[in-house]
Amino acid sequence: MPPLDDAPVRGHGGFGLSCVHCFVSDSAFCAGLPANDVQRLSAIVSQVQFAAHATIFEEGEQAGFLYSIAGGSVKLYKLLPDGRRQITAFLFPGEFFGLALDGGYAYTAEALTPVVLCRFPRRKLDLVLENAPRIEKRLLGLAINELAAAHEQMLLLGRKTAREKVATFLMMLSRRAERRGLPATPIALPMGRTDIADYLGLTIETVSRTLTQFKREGVIALPDAGHAELLVPQQLCCIAEGG
Amino acid sequence: MPPLDDAPVRGHGGFGLSCVHCFVSDSAFCAGLPANDVQRLSAIVSQVQFAAHATIFEEGEQAGFLYSIAGGSVKLYKLLPDGRRQITAFLFPGEFFGLALDGGYAYTAEALTPVVLCRFPRRKLDLVLENAPRIEKRLLGLAINELAAAHEQMLLLGRKTAREKVATFLMMLSRRAERRGLPATPIALPMGRTDIADYLGLTIETVSRTLTQFKREGVIALPDAGHAELLVPQQLCCIAEGG
DNA sequence: CGAATCCTTGACAAGATTCAACTCGGGTGG
DNA sequence: CCACCCGAGTTGAATCTTGTCAAGGATTCG
Incomplete structure (x- = not known):
């Protein structure tokens, strides 16, 4: 194009x-x-x-x-x-x-x-x-x-679990949004699940499942597929680092 | 130290x-x-x-x-x-x-x-x-x-299989040895299996098994744990790229 | 020679993928 | 206007690659 x-x-x-x-x-x-x-x-x-x-x-x-x-x-x-x-x-x-x-x-x-x-x-x-x-x-x-x-990113791809990868990803987007003067939450997900998966070295199914799991745990909310609210950023951060 | x-x-x-x-x-x-x-x-x-x-x-x-x-x-x-x-x-x-x-x-x-x-x-x-x-x-x-x-390396860590990872690794060492004026084979493996595993995002067992598999297939020879001979570099190259 | 370390091999478990069905929303055209 | 379709996302079940745990060689070094 x-x-x-x-x-x-x-x-x-x-x-x-x-x-x-x-x-x-x-x-x-x-x-x-x-x-x-x-x-x-x-x-x-x-x-x-x-x-x-x-x-x-x-x-x-x-x-x-x-x-x-x-x-x-x-x-x-x-x-x-x-x-x-x-x-x-x-x-x-x-x-x-x-x-x-x-x-x-x-x-x-x-x-x-x-x-x-x-x-x-x-x-x-x-x-x-x-x-x-x-x-x-x-x-x-x-x-x-x-x-x-x-x-x-190499550390993420080589050594983190799916859970840790997705958590890290969300935290990264939040931090970068903040640096651009945007609110830390909710964050925009301008990329599709396929892109997220290809970024994290996972499949779209695993990304979707992991997000759903976070939602069930009350760590995040997903108003729609293109936005995520970090309800407990602190915990997400823990998960990201292997907690 | x-x-x-x-x-x-x-x-x-x-x-x-x-x-x-x-x-x-x-x-x-x-x-x-x-x-x-x-x-x-x-x-x-x-x-x-x-x-x-x-x-x-x-x-x-x-x-x-x-x-x-x-x-x-x-x-x-x-x-x-x-x-x-x-x-x-x-x-x-x-x-x-x-x-x-x-x-x-x-x-x-x-x-x-x-x-x-x-x-x-x-x-x-x-x-x-x-x-x-x-x-x-x-x-x-x-x-x-x-x-x-x-x-x-991100491509390797996120998207390659264990086989592809190990093959890529061996090819990379060979190419770099060549660039330093050393023979392309046999190559020295100055690092232990643990290091190779931590470089490729695998476990030592998987690295060991994969090397053994290559050996059985006749693609490489392992005179000792610290050296590898690339018997069919061309094929190794194929494996590395996903063939 | 014995201890330690590293590597290899095997059996089993688990996390992630694959395959498949289903849902949801938006756009299209009858 | 509404039914239909399409793409994207979600969910479930089965499979598989890789990891985990455990034991058995090999090599080194004091």
């Missing part, structure tokens, strides 16, 4: 926004940078939109852009030849993706909801980086953060 | 080696850098040794150093409160570890064999980086590589 808008607006004014004013989150790519660095990024950025379920780029594809999410959410995943899938990350406004070397992207990126992305051409970004060590430092910092998250 | 040598030799001459001549691998931290950059790194590096099974640093510890392996191998891991362990990486000569932000190290690092490490103090490294964008770029590149490896 193609992006909604294939002729992105360049720099200032894309969708009426300039990077200078676009602080979607403190953890955003451009957050915490001095004004002149933001200016330089602003000069090379364009905004693009994708419809829900649209593929932003595919694993192995030549990596031409770095993306930062202005609105909506994105999932990253890898596939095995027979179609088995591992989602490696869900991303929300203010988060970025697309870091890659010459080998191309290491994963496929797909829009979970309609998304608005800030897109930085890699070549131009490289040029900007020559004279903006701050930005490069920021990029390294973000990569290190991603790395820490990846290690955490 | 303490390091063998707690009074590291500084800069040139540690164990009779200078960074200028220490090209343990093309993928090493300092490989591919211009001579003057290597010189600057050389000025702040010290070499340290650790005995097998010694802890180099622990998860959460304030991150004071960045390490590069001159000789020996290292494992990185994370623990759950109840002791369950996930090894996130095995590292060999030329590879580096210890990237961290202010949150401290994201994992524990432990010597698998006796190791010789090049140790870069983070504060001094930061200063060097101010005037050496090449090095920073290299660091970012290495982080991106690590990230790609982490994603690959």
Whole structure:
């Protein structure tokens, strides 16, 4: 599926926004940078939109852009030849993706909801980086953060039970919602059960059963399939850590 | 267990080696850098040794150093409160570890064999980086590589069967041995079965059984527990990808 | 030689998957 | 407007891969 808008607006004014004013989150790519660095990024950025379920780029594809999410959410995943899938990350406004070397992207990126992305051409970004060590430092910092998250996810995938996995997942969504200034509960589940399962290394049935179990235990409520209320976050946290 | 040598030799001459001549691998931290950059790194590096099974640093510890392996191998891991362990990486000569932000190290690092490490103090490294964008770029590149490896490992942990996991593991060791100029087979298994299990998200029994199965199928030979010969690497590769 | 550790093997149990039926809600078209 | 259909989610029963528990080799090292 193609992006909604294939002729992105360049720099200032894309969708009426300039990077200078676009602080979607403190953890955003451009957050915490001095004004002149933001200016330089602003000069090379364009905004693009994708419809829900649209593929932003595919694993192995030549990596031409770095993306930062202005609105909506994105999932990253890898596939095995027979179609088995591992989602490696869900991303929300203010988060970025697309870091890659010459080998191309290491994963496929797909829009979970309609998304608005800030897109930085890699070549131009490289040029900007020559004279903006701050930005490069920021990029390294973000990569290190991603790395820490990846290690955490390996611990989850390799050593946690289904119960612990689902609990961890809910807590993670809650914490990240909070960091974006949203309430810690109820939380939105913009992804389907299949996506949750492919993120946690489970099947949809196991995810569904586990959620139902939490509901029966009174730890969560599920007003509908797309939302969850954490009734006893503390206990959920215990379960997540192996309690 | 303490390091063998707690009074590291500084800069040139540690164990009779200078960074200028220490090209343990093309993928090493300092490989591919211009001579003057290597010189600057050389000025702040010290070499340290650790005995097998010694802890180099622990998860959460304030991150004071960045390490590069001159000789020996290292494992990185994370623990759950109840002791369950996930090894996130095995590292060999030329590879580096210890990237961290202010949150401290994201994992524990432990010597698998006796190791010789090049140790870069983070504060001094930061200063060097101010005037050496090449090095920073290299660091970012290495982080991106690590990230790609982490994603690959998530796919393994979340979606591969025990058979596929063990096959992938053997192939990975073989490929990495090759990259270091060693023969692709036989390969050394410097880690015990417990470590392999904790790396693959399995139990030692399953690892042992799977290896035995491969042996019976004639795909590998196990001269002893610490070495494996890949008799039909091609088939092992098939198994690894889900064939 | 004996003790300790690691690895292998076997029998059994359990957690998660698979297969299948059923429910729910939303959209479509008669 | 309503019946129908479709996709997504839930639930149940059977199965299976992997884990658990236990015992038996092998290797090392004092």
